[in-house]
Structures are given as C-alpha cells and as structure tokens.
Amino acid sequence: MPGFWKRVGFAFRSFSSILFHGEVPEDVAREVLKPELPSGATAEIAVTTVIEEPEAEPSDGAVQMLALLQRDGRLIDFLSEDVAPYPDVQLGAAVRTVHQSCREVLERYFKLEPIFSSEEDQLITLQPGFDPAMVKLIGNVSSGPPMTGVLRHRGWQVKEANLPSLPRGSGRKVVAPAEVEVP
Amino acid sequence: METKYIVGIDLGTTNSALARTEATASDENTPIEVQKIPQLVNPNEVAERTLLPSFIYVPGDLDFPKGSLSLPWEKEPQFVVGELARKRGAENPGRLVASAKSWLSYAAVNRTSPILPWQAPEGVPKLSPLEASAQFIQYLRTVWDIASGKNGERLSEQELLVTVPASFDEEARELTRRAAEQAGLRHVTLLEEPQAAFYAWLENQSDAWREKIRVGDLVLVCDVGGGTTDFSLIAVSEENGELVLKRVAVGEHILLGGDNMDLALARVLRQRLEAAGHRIDTWQLHGLWHQSRIAKEELFSDLSKGAHPVTLLGKGSKLVGGTIKTEVRREDLDHVLVDGFFPVVASNELPARQRRIGFQELGLPYAADPAVTKHLARFLSEQVRNSPEASNIRRGPTGLACPTHVLFNGGVMKASLLRDRVVSVLNTWLREEGFEALGATHVLEAPDLEHAVARGAAYYGRARRGRGIRIRSGASRTYYIGIESAMPAVPGMEAPLKALCVVPFGMEEGSEAKIPDREFGLVVGEPAEFRFLSSSIRKQDQVGSLLEDWGDEIEELSPLEVTLTLDGQQGSVLPVRLETRVTELGTLEVWCVSRDGSHRWKLELNIREKSDKSLAA
Numbered sequence: 001m002p003g004f005w006k007r008v009g010f011a012f013r014s015f016s017s018i019l020f021h022g023e024v025p026e027d028v029a030r031e032v033l034k035p036e037l038p039s040g041a042t043a044e045i046a047v048t049t050v051i052e053e054p055e056a057e058p059s060d061g062a063v064q065m066l067a068l069l070q071r072d073g074r075l076i077d078f079l080s081e082d083v084a085p086y087p088d089v090q091l092g093a094a095v096r097t098v099h100q101s102c103r104e105v106l107e108r109y110f111k112l113e114p115i116f117s118s119e120e121d122q123l124i125t126l127q128p129g130f131d132p133a134m135v136k137l138i139g140n141v142s143s144g145p146p147m148t149g150v151l152r153h154r155g156w157q158v159k160e161a162n163l164p165s166l167p168r169g170s171g172r173k174v175v176a177p178a179e180v181e182v183p
Numbered sequence: 184m185e186t187k188y189i190v191g192i193d194l195g196t197t198n199s200a201l202a203r204t205e206a207t208a209s210d211e212n213t214p215i216e217v218q219k220i221p222q223l224v225n226p227n228e229v230a231e232r233t234l235l236p237s238f239i240y241v242p243g244d245l246d247f248p249k250g251s252l253s254l255p256w257e258k259e260p261q262f263v264v265g266e267l268a269r270k271r272g273a274e275n276p277g278r279l280v281a282s283a284k285s286w287l288s289y290a291a292v293n294r295t296s297p298i299l300p301w302q303a304p305e306g307v308p309k310l311s312p313l314e315a316s317a318q319f320i321q322y323l324r325t326v327w328d329i330a331s332g333k334n335g336e337r338l339s340e341q342e343l344l345v346t347v348p349a350s351f352d353e354e355a356r357e358l359t360r361r362a363a364e365q366a367g368l369r370h371v372t373l374l375e376e377p378q379a380a381f382y383a384w385l386e387n388q389s390d391a392w393r394e395k396i397r398v399g400d401l402v403l404v405c406d407v408g409g410g411t412t413d414f415s416l417i418a419v420s421e422e423n424g425e426l427v428l429k430r431v432a433v434g435e436h437i438l439l440g441g442d443n444m445d446l447a448l449a450r451v452l453r454q455r456l457e458a459a460g461h462r463i464d465t466w467q468l469h470g471l472w473h474q475s476r477i478a479k480e481e482l483f484s485d486l487s488k489g490a491h492p493v494t495l496l497g498k499g500s501k502l503v504g505g506t507i508k509t510e511v512r513r514e515d516l517d518h519v520l521v522d523g524f525f526p527v528v529a530s531n532e533l534p535a536r537q538r539r540i541g542f543q544e545l546g547l548p549y550a551a552d553p554a555v556t557k558h559l560a561r562f563l564s565e566q567v568r569n570s571p572e573a574s575n576i577r578r579g580p581t582g583l584a585c586p587t588h589v590l591f592n593g594g595v596m597k598a599s600l601l602r603d604r605v606v607s608v609l610n611t612w613l614r615e616e617g618f619e620a621l622g623a624t625h626v627l628e629a630p631d632l633e634h635a636v637a638r639g640a641a642y643y644g645r646a647r648r649g650r651g652i653r654i655r656s657g658a659s660r661t662y663y664i665g666i667e668s669a670m671p672a673v674p675g676m677e678a679p680l681k682a683l684c685v686v687p688f689g690m691e692e693g694s695e696a697k698i699p700d701r702e703f704g705l706v707v708g709e710p711a712e713f714r715f716l717s718s719s720i721r722k723q724d725q726v727g728s729l730l731e732d733w734g735d736e737i738e739e740l741s742p743l744e745v746t747l748t749l750d751g752q753q754g755s756v757l758p759v760r761l762e763t764r765v766t767e768l769g770t771l772e773v774w775c776v777s778r779d780g781s782h783r784w785k786l787e788l789n790i791r792e793k794s795d796k797s798l799a800a
Contacts, residue, residue, distance in 0.1 A: 077502040081503055090506055093506055094503040
C-alpha cells in the first residue's frame with residue numbers, strides 16, 4: 001500500500017479529476033488498481049505451447065507431395081523396395097494398387113492438363129513466339145517458326161493446385177510417421 | 184420474420200446430410216440443394232463433402248500433431264467430427280464415438296449420461312448419446328452459419344425439419360429435440376424417415392407419381408443402410424384433396440446392414456487366404472473389409488463381371504514382397520450376400536434367436552440372425568399385428584400384411600440384385616396369400632439414396648406450406664377461349680379477339696368453375712370457329728378474366744369448327760353463360776347455358792399434355 005501522504009495526494013487528485021474530467025489519473029489508476037499478489041505467491045503466467053515454426057524451405061512443397069503420395073498411395077515404400085526378386089505377377093498386382101491410389105492423389109490435389117489437346121502422332125503447327133518452356137523441339141530443327149511437326153508427347157501442366165496446409169513444426173520433414181501398434 | 188429457407192436434416196447412423204430449398208418459391212420445381220459440408224479429411228486438410236460421417240473422435244495428446252486439426256472457424260477443436268474421425272477411429276477405436284443414433288434409441292442404457300466412446304480406456308473424456316447427437320447438429324449449424332451467416336440468414340431462423348426413424352420411441356424423439364435445442368435450434372419439426380424417403384421419391388417423379396400411386400395403396404418402406412435395417416408400412420390417403428401419408432406399422436431398429444455384409448465377405452477372403460498358407464492379422468482383415476466393400480459395389484453394379492481382384496499390399500517396407508492377391512468371385516456375392524443376407528424364406532420363417540448365454544457383454548443389441556428377409560417376414564406377420572392400425576392394413580388369410588408397393592431406401596438397396604431378390608421373395612408371399620404380385624411399376628425407386636431423406640424432408644416442408652401435394656393433378660397451363668369483340672367492321676381487318684380465361688393455371692382435374700356475371704353471344708345454326716388459346720407464362724389469371732392485349736404471352740391452339748344446333752334457328756346469336764369443367768380424364772368441357780337455362784351446349788378440348796382436339800356438341 002502506498003504511503004500516507006501519497007495516498008492523500010492521490011485522493012485529492014482523484015476527486016478533482018473525476019469531478020471535472022470524469023476520469024481517474026493514469027498513474028493513480030496504475031498504482032491503486034493493480035491487483036495485489038498474495039505474499040509469497042508467484043504470479044501464474046498462462047503457459048501456451050509455442051510451436052516453433054521452422055523457416056520455410058524451398059523443398060517444403062516437394063516433401064509435402066512425397067508425404068501425400070506415401071500416405072494415400074504408399075509410393076515411397078514402393079519405390080524404395082528392391083523389386084528384382086519378385087515375379088511379374090506379384091509385382092503387377094502391387095503396381096495396380098499403387099497406381100490406382102496414387103492416381104487418386106493426383107486427381108484430388110491437382111488439376112493436370114496436357115499442354116496440347118490434339119492427339120499424339122498428329123501433325124501440329126507451331127506459330128512464332130511459342131514458349132520453349134512449354135514446347136521442346138526434337139529432330140531436324142532447322143528453319144525457324146512457323147514449323148510443322150508430329151506431336152509425340154502432349155505435355156503436362158498444372159492448371160490448379162489445391163494442397164492442404166503444410167504441417168507445423170517437425171512435421172514438415174516427415175514423409176511418413178513411423179507406425180507402432182500397441183497390443 | 185419471413186423464413187427464407189426450408190431445411191431438412193438427416194441424422195443418419197453412418198452419415199448425416201442437410202438439404203435446403205427456398206421457402207417463398209411458388210414454383211414446384213424450385214431445386215432442392217444438398218449442403219456441402221467442409222470437414223477434416225486428413226490432418227491439416229479440410230475438404231467439402233456432401234455427407235458428414237456420423238463419427239466423433241476424441242483426440243488425446245498423442246493422436247495428431249499440434250495444430251493439424253484446425254478448422255476454418257476453430258483453431259483447436261475439442262473433437263474431430265466427420266471423415267477424419269472415422270479414419271482415425273479405425274486405427275484407434277478406443278476413442279471413437281460411432282452409432283450414437285443407435286445408442287439414442289437403446290432404452291437399456293442411460294442415454295443422457297456420458298457413456299461414449301463405449302468401453303473407452305481410462306482418461307478419455309466421454310459424451311452421452313444426447314451430446315454426441317447435439318455435436319453433429321451443432322457442426323451442421325456452424326457450417327451453415329459460416330456459409331450463409333453473412334446475409335443474416337442463420338440456421339436457427341429457418342424452418343427446420345429433422346428426420347427420425349419411425350421406430351424411435353417417444354423418449355428417443357424427445358432426446359432428438361433436445362439435442363437440436365442444445366445445438367441452438369429451438370423450433371424443429373420431426374419427420375419420420377420412411378415418409379421423408381417417400382417424399383424424396385415424389386420429388387423425383389414430378390407429376391408422374393399419380394400414375395403409380397393411388398389413395399388406398401399400402402407402401403412397404405425397406406431401408407437397409409450401413410449399419411441398420413428399418414421396415415415400415417405407409418398407407419396412402421387423402422384429406423381435402425391433399426395427399427396424406429400415414430405410417431401404419433413400424434418394425435424394430437435392427438442393427439444389421441451393409442457393414443455386416445462387407446465383414447462377411449472379408450471373412451470369406453481371409454479363409455481363402457489362410458487356406459493358401461498366408462496369415463492374416465487384424466489390420467489386414469481391416470484392409471480386406473475395406474476392399475470387400477469396393478469389390479461388392481463393383482460386382483453389384485456390373486453384372487457381367489465374374490470376379491473383382493483384391494490386393495493386400497505388404498506392410499512396412501516390404502510392399503511388393505508382402506503383397507497378397509485374391510479375388511471376390513460372383514459366387515461369393517451370390518452365396519454369402521444374396522443368399523446369406525437375403526435368403527428365400529417362407530413368410531412364417533422368423534429370425535433365429537441365439538440360445539442365450541447367461542452372461543452377456545453389455546453393448547448395442549446387434550441382430551443375431553443376419554437374414555434380412557426373415558426380419559421382413561417377422562415384421563409383416565407379428566409386428567404388424569401389434570400395430571394400432573392393424574385393422575386398416577391389407578392382410579392375407581394367415582394375417583400377413585400385404586403391401587401394394589415397395590419403396591427402397593439406404594445404401595445397400597442400390598444393388599439391383601438385392602432389390603430384385605426382396606421383391607421376388609415378397610411376391611411369393613403375396614401369391615400365397617392370394618394377392619397379385621408386384622410388377623415393375625410397384626417398385627418405387629428414388630435415385631440418390633444417400634441424400635434422399637434430407638431432400639425428402641425439405642420437400643415435405645415446402646409442400647405443407649403451400650397447398651400440399653395435391654392428389655389430383657392441376658392444369659399445367661392457363662386456357663382461354665377467344666371472344667370476338669363487338670366492334671364496327673373495318674375493311675381488310677379482322678375484328679380483334681379477346682381472350683376469356685376458362686381454366687386457371689393449376690385447376691384440378693375433377694373441378695368446375697362458373698362465369699356468372701357475364702353473358703356471351705353463342706353462334707348457333709351455322710358453322711362457327713371456336714378458338715382456344717393457352718399460356719404457360721400467365722399463371723395468375725382468374726376464371727372469367729377477359730384480356731385484350733397479351734403480346735407473346737398467350738398462344739393460340741388450332742380452332743374447333745363446329746355447328747351447334749337449336750331447332751328452328753339458323754344462324755342466330757344467343758346469349759349464354761359459361762361454365763367450365765375439367766374432367767378426371769383431363770378434358771376441358773366448356774358448357775354454354777342459355778339465359779333461361781333450357782339449353783346447354785358443350786365444347787370439349789383435351790388439355791392433358793398431348794393436346795388433341797375432340798369435338799362434341
């Protein structure tokens with residue numbers, strides 16, 4: 001509690017401040033209204049788990065993609081295994097399943113479209129100003145555009161990507177959590 | 184305050200759904216929309232679905248990484264609701280609340296005390312079946328308010344219909360109401376699910392339903408879903424020309440459904456694999472269960488396929504090395520599912536009751552006999568007998584209730600093989616009782632079985648606000664006859680035509696109207712052209728309105744040329760009053776009554792969809 005004369009000063013200042021200005025002086029409010037801590041007790045500070053956000057790395061999206069393909073399609077398990085010893089029949093059965101589920105992953109999270117919608121092995125004419133990132137020329141590439149050639153691969157581009165949010169914290173490096181079965 | 188929407192909420196045992204339609208729309212064809220429900224489908228991933236799986240997972244600290252459960256409206260929800268709950272619950276069943284609805288109707292437990300997850304390990308917070316049901320409704324409400332709340336159209340302000348199984352007792356219904364209240368929805372109307380399914384069928388049929396259903400029919404509603412089977416009988420009647428559905432009998436809430444069927448197939452596959460020397464543990468059985476469901480749906484929908492492959496990938500890193508391959512064969516489907524769950528039985532074959540073992544594990548009362556057809560036999564024979572309406576139900580000499588139609592509902596009944604089997608078993612019984620078998624028109628099928636109940640509830644809500652669903656169909660256009668105006672002749676110009684409304688839009692077949700205050704001149708004794716017109720745009724015109732200018736809104740039909748005779752009169756114009764009638768066959772009759780009432784002439788026009796002209800005098 002503040003000392004006697006201090007209190008007298010506070011009382012007078014508060015009286016006139018409230019009467020003429022409708023408010024309590026700031027320093028008075030701070031001193032007087034501050035909640036008193038019981039002696040000996042330490043103030044409880046709410047503990048919030050602070051999740052350490054790691055710095056975003058350029059590979060985060062790629063790791064997420066691996067994680068999605070593994071979670072829903074088990075692609076990483078498949079690619080990591082040595083398949084040499086297995087007969088085609090057994091490999092084929094596994095491939096069909098992995099193919100189906102990984103395909104669903106692509107469909108769920110991306111809208112993938114070919115760059116050219118024409119049929120493969122058809123003639124196609126390229127106009128001047130085409131984007132070399134979108135079209136790769138092979139064969140007898142002599143005269144400049146426009147040129148006509150045979151479409152061997154339609155290309156792929158991502159029209160839309162709908163990815164879930166990245167995991168927090170350590171989850172960002174995880175492609176698949178280890179699984180422990182508790183009996 | 185005028186409510187904007189009518190909302191149907193289906194709280195299913197396995198999946199919940201919500202459908203809505205605009206309340207003020209006068210057009211019967213206003214669409215009914217199924218609500219998209221965003222939910223957690225994986226950690227860190229929220230996606231929209233049209234169904235909300237009725238599962239709640241109570242996460243502990245170790246289940247999910249921190250922050251991976253955040254929803255757009257809540258960063259750290261206490262429970263996981265929906266698809267992720269179901270997925271994770273398969274991995275850790277001790278924390279999963281499932282079948283809350285079946286618990287809500289189970290009188291042997293205290294439904295308001297926290298008992299779910301059932302037999303959860305220590306330390307898991309529990310909910311009562313009431314709270315769990317409230318959670319689902321609350322979730323739907325939150326999703327709605329987030330999507331529409333901007334316009335001030337909160338769910339609590341709409342007209343709400345919530346469906347319940349017909350087998351719910353008074354307490355279960357009251358608990359459903361309380362669950363809605365707990366979720367902040369105070370004024371809800373409860374509608375029984377078989378009726379909602381019927382209304383969904385009506386909505387899908389548009390006007391064609393009148394050819395399939397008549398007053399006096401008795402409809403068996405056969406609802407087999409993922410975990411439950413419900414039977415009820417609905418009598419079709421009318422009140423003031425409005426279709427009224429009365430549920431006259433209901434069976435028990437039988438805990439038997441598609442999940443049992445998938446599990447049965449999975450067991451067959453396990454036996455087959457074990458006979459080939461493989462060992463199948465619980466997790467692989469789970470995988471077999473999931474794949475059996477897919478194989479079952481494929482084989483049911485493509486009847487030409489003889490088998491469907493099932494592959495279990497090896498666990499851990501030996502994916503290819505541990506791959507086991509087998510298949511579900513057509514014979515498995517026929518033997519295990521069709522004959523196992525829908526066997527051909529006599530109408531007096533009742534479900535087997537297992538001999539009771541003295542001590543029972545406490546839990547939901549799962550059905551002991553998996554034969555759905557036996558449960559149906561029991562329903563039609565014993566349970567109908569106990570219904571208060573028993574005397575109104577059409578029954579055969581043995582007392583078996585004999586429906587005139589069947590309406591299928593629930594995911595399992597999507598399979599045509601199973602529907603056909605139920606119908607053929609039912610027909611055998613009907614013939615034995617001396618009634619005619621059901622033909623294809625007696626089997627009512629609504630598409631979209633997963634959302635049917637929610638849609639049907641919304642449709643019912645809208646219908647009862649308006650004039651209800653009329654038993655007799657109404658005119659689909661407004662009809663007029665052409666009246667030649669009395670005007671001085673102008674060379675080269677026809678006298679202008681006025682249109683007199685004789686059949687207002689929606690006038691019901693079998694009703695009449697008089698045009699009392701006007702007289703018209705009827706040409707008798709010489710050939711005259713009677714011109715008819717119709718409009719699909721002008722729906723508000725009343726009988727007797729005389730129109731002069733109508734632009735494009737009214738089109739003329741081909742005229743009727745006829746000579747009306749009256750003895751001794753050649754080419755006169757007689758004053759007459761007009762009365763119109765639309766017969767039950769959809770014919771418009773315009774009666775011209777002479778002023779003294781002594782003579783009547785009739786003009787006829789067929790106004791059913793294919794308009795044909797017929798002639799009478």
